[in-house]
Amino acid sequence: MNAIAHALPTTATHGALSIRGLSKSYALKGKPMQVLKDIELNIQPGEFVSIVGASGCGKSTLLRLIVGLDQAYQGQILLDQQPVHGPGLERGIVFQDHRLFPWMTLQQNIALALKNHTMPATHKDRLVAEHIALVGLSGYEQAYPHQLSGGMAQRAAIARALVNKPKVLLLDEPLGALDALTRVRLQQELQRIWVQERCTVIMVTHDIEEALYLGDRVIVMDAHPGRIREDLRIDLPHPRERDSTVLQAYKQRLLGELVGH
Amino acid sequence: MNLKSLRGLVLPLLLLGAWEYASRQDAAGAYAFVPLAQVGAAWVEVLGSGELLVNLWASLLRTCTGLALGIVGGIGLGALMALSAPANRLIAPLFHALRQVPMLGWIPLIALCFGNGESAKLLIVSLAALYPMVLNTFESLRQVEGQHREAARVLMLSRAQQLRLILLPAALPGIAAGVLQALAFAWVTSVGSELFLSSGAGLGSLMMNAEAGARMEIIVVCVLCIGLCGYLMSWLCTLLSRRLLRWRPTR
Numbered sequence: 001m002n003a004i005a006h007a008l009p010t011t012a013t014h015g016a017l018s019i020r021g022l023s024k025s026y027a028l029k030g031k032p033m034q035v036l037k038d039i040e041l042n043i044q045p046g047e048f049v050s051i052v053g054a055s056g057c058g059k060s061t062l063l064r065l066i067v068g069l070d071q072a073y074q075g076q077i078l079l080d081q082q083p084v085h086g087p088g089l090e091r092g093i094v095f096q097d098h099r100l101f102p103w104m105t106l107q108q109n110i111a112l113a114l115k116n117h118t119m120p121a122t123h124k125d126r127l128v129a130e131h132i133a134l135v136g137l138s139g140y141e142q143a144y145p146h147q148l149s150g151g152m153a154q155r156a157a158i159a160r161a162l163v164n165k166p167k168v169l170l171l172d173e174p175l176g177a178l179d180a181l182t183r184v185r186l187q188q189e190l191q192r193i194w195v196q197e198r199c200t201v202i203m204v205t206h207d208i209e210e211a212l213y214l215g216d217r218v219i220v221m222d223a224h225p226g227r228i229r230e231d232l233r234i235d236l237p238h239p240r241e242r243d244s245t246v247l248q249a250y251k252q253r254l255l256g257e258l259v260g261h
Numbered sequence: 262m263n264l265k266s267l268r269g270l271v272l273p274l275l276l277l278g279a280w281e282y283a284s285r286q287d288a289a290g291a292y293a294f295v296p297l298a299q300v301g302a303a304w305v306e307v308l309g310s311g312e313l314l315v316n317l318w319a320s321l322l323r324t325c326t327g328l329a330l331g332i333v334g335g336i337g338l339g340a341l342m343a344l345s346a347p348a349n350r351l352i353a354p355l356f357h358a359l360r361q362v363p364m365l366g367w368i369p370l371i372a373l374c375f376g377n378g379e380s381a382k383l384l385i386v387s388l389a390a391l392y393p394m395v396l397n398t399f400e401s402l403r404q405v406e407g408q409h410r411e412a413a414r415v416l417m418l419s420r421a422q423q424l425r426l427i428l429l430p431a432a433l434p435g436i437a438a439g440v441l442q443a444l445a446f447a448w449v450t451s452v453g454s455e456l457f458l459s460s461g462a463g464l465g466s467l468m469m470n471a472e473a474g475a476r477m478e479i480i481v482v483c484v485l486c487i488g489l490c491g492y493l494m495s496w497l498c499t500l501l502s503r504r505l506l507r508w509r510p511t512r
Contacts, residue, residue, distance in 0.1 A: 069411055087415050099412040103430040103508040112426065113416050146510035160416075 014080055015167035015200035017043040017066070022075035024061060025225075034225035035061050039075070041219070041228065045167075048194055048201045050215030052208055054258065058226025059204040063170045066202065067093045079168065089113075092161030093170040096177050098153035100145040100160070106132065107141040110160045117164075131159040134193060151182035155189070162197060169194075171203035175210065184242075187213055191239055208254050212247045213240055220254065230257075295478040303478035312467065317486060319462035323379070324444075324451040324494075327386025331443055334387070335394020336436065342395070343402035344424070360392045364450050368457045377458035382451070389450040390443035397442070401435025402428055434509065437502035444498055448491045 022039040025032045035058040043049050051059045064070045066077055068087040077084040079091070092113075100109045107128060114124045132138055135155035145153055154174060161169055174190075175183045187210055194201055194214075205211050211218045212234060220230040232254075236246055277297065284294040307313040342349040342356075364385060375381035405428055413427045429436075455465025464483050471479035 067415060069414065087417060089417050093415055095408070095412075097408065099408050101409065101412070101427065101430070103433070112418075115422065115426075116417055116419070144508045146508070 013045055015043075015045040016080050017041070017168055017200060017202070018076075018078040018081075019066075020076040020078070022062075022065065022073060022077065024058070024065060024070075024073040036065075036073070037225040037227045039226075039228060043200055043202065043217075046198050046200055047216050048214055049203070049217045049219060050211035051202065051204045051219045051221060052206070052211045052254070052258070053221030053226070053229075054223050055206075056226075057221040057223035059221055060172050061226070063093065063172050063202065063204055066168070067091050067170050089116075089164045090167045091170060092164060092166035092168070093172065094154070094157045094161045094174045096173040098145065098150075098157040100153055100156055102145050105142050105144055106137065106148070106156050109145070109156060110163055113160050113163045127163055131163045132156075134162070134196070135159040136189065149182075150178050151186060154178065154186065158190070158193065162193070162199075165197075166199055168200045168202065169197075171201065171205075173204055173206060176206060183207075183210070188239075190214060195238055208251055208258070209242075209247075212250050212254070213242055218250075218254070220257065292477065295481055299478045300481050303476070304482050307467075307479060307482060313482070313486065316462050316464050316467040317490070320451050320455070320464045321490065323382055323386055323463070324447045327383050327451065328390045328440075328444055328447040330383075330387040331390020331447065332394055332440060335391045335439070335443070336398050338391070339395040339398025340402060340424070340429075343399045344428075356395065360396075364389050364446070365453065365457070368454065372458055377460045379461055381458055382454040382461075382463075385454045386447050386451045389446040393442040393446060394436075394439045397435045397439025398432065401432035401439075404435070405431040434506055437506060440502070441495060441498055444495055445491065448487075448494065452487055 019039050019041040022036060022041075023034065024036040025034040027033070039062065051062070053059050061070070065073050066084065068084055068091065071086060084091070100106075101112070104112065110131060111124060111128045114127065117124065129138075129141075132141060135158055137152060137155055137159065140148065140152065145156070148156065154177075158174070171190075175186050178186065191214055203211070203214065215234055218232040218234060219228055220232070221227065222229045232250065234247075234250065236244065240247070280294050281297050283290050284296045285291070304313075338352070338356075342352055367385060367388065371381050371384055375384060409427055409431055410423070413423045418426065452463065452465045455461075455463035456469060459466055459469050464487055468480050468483045471477075471483070
């Protein structure tokens with residue numbers, strides 16, 4: 001436990017994300033629909049930022065813009081002072097559905113992320129094995145995705161996103177489709193993995209408890225148009241206790257804000 | 262072997278019984294429905310003389326060559342149409358118009374241009390295999406889920422890598438179904454083309470010669486052979502596609 005507590009993520013040197021004046025609209029039946037309005041966000045290297053908000057607040061859209069799948073927006077997205085253009089291996093993403101390729105084994109799926117790296121094959125093999133071990137899936141290397149449980153598939157997706165050593169890991173409701181017990185276990189795993197890897201993490205979630213348990217910061221978003229309502233800093237060292245009174249107090253407050261108007 | 266797996270033999274055996282019964286009614290019956298003993302004797306005769314194997318081999322070889330050409334060409338053309346909108350707009354109208362013409366309808370035209378030799382037959386077989394391959398490749402590539410494409414983009418795969426590692430494997434179930442159809446079409450047209458372009462070896466030619474010589478029993482042997490070989494080939498194809506698609510969840 002001590003070893004983990006010392007390896008604080010603030011020691012990371014890469015992965016500062018800066019979002020300036022970001023706006024995004026879709027055309028809906030010919031009329032422009034604003035999904036994101038004037039988003040300003042500065043994320044420190046190695047920070048874990050949770051984003052919560054009602055559905056339709058554009059939080060998943062925000063991740064799609066950061067990962068580069070959608071490039072039609074106004075404003076700036078800067079990673080370590082460099083503007084982001086399209087997808088890149090320095091940004092990894094895990095979606096709610098694992099999106100492993102069903103025709104590849106677990107090992108092949110993870111190795112695919114290293115496809116265009118020019119490192120020796122033995123080095124690649126070692127990285128893949130290390131990341132399979134990191135997410136606790138050693139022994140399942142040759143399994144096909146349909147042979148894995150939902151939780152295991154999601155672990156594999158996390159390994160695939162991490163194997164490139166991204167500066168920023170984006171998590172789009174990564175545990176949203178899992179049952180409650182698996183979710184709690186994977187939240188602990190995510191915390192452990194993040195402390196070990198020390199990359200910047202931005203996680204979109206519906207689950208306030210999850211956001212508070214994992215996040216150094218919790219960003220609360222409003223909908224129509226999507227904008228940042230609140231930026232909470234959770235000053236609690238990791239690893240955290242799930243039932244800490246501080247977290248409980250925050251939870252009551254956020255629940256009141258988001259649900260009980 | 263258990264009883265269940267023998268169930269498929271019930272109808273063929275009943276049919277054989279009815280056949281034998283019909284052959285014993287009168288002289289006309291015995292001519293149309295050759296007694297089974299005579300069919301058996303003919304089988305031994307054409308096997309022994311090598312006639313059956315030579316002709317069977319010719320038909321099989323043409324089927325496989327035509328099928329291979331049709332598969333390669335069909336996957337190529339289907340992929341081109343699925344991945345390039347301009348190519349699709351250019352090719353699709355012509356393709357869909359041409360495929361309305363039944364394969365037998367092409368035979369006079371092809372015979373006129375290419376004669377009645379092996380190349381004409383091979384062209385017919387290849388065309389028959391091409392249509393289902395193009396349709397299935399096109400449809401299954403079009404239906405590759407957007408989330409697979411997105412995941413591939415996030416992993417920074419090049420266009421060629423996306424095609425080879427993501428799109429084609431994702432489309433493989435549909436393509437395999439196409440191969441099974443193409444195989445059936447190829448086999449049918451391979452034998453069929455011999456009936457219309459009677460030259461050279463083949464089961465169809467053997468049947469035509471038997472008809473000319475009023476050898477009903479040899480025709481029956483050929484029909485049985487055609488059915489059996491087609492059945493065996495599609496069974497092998499199913500086995501192969503199961504092996505290639507073993508990553509799919511069993512349903």
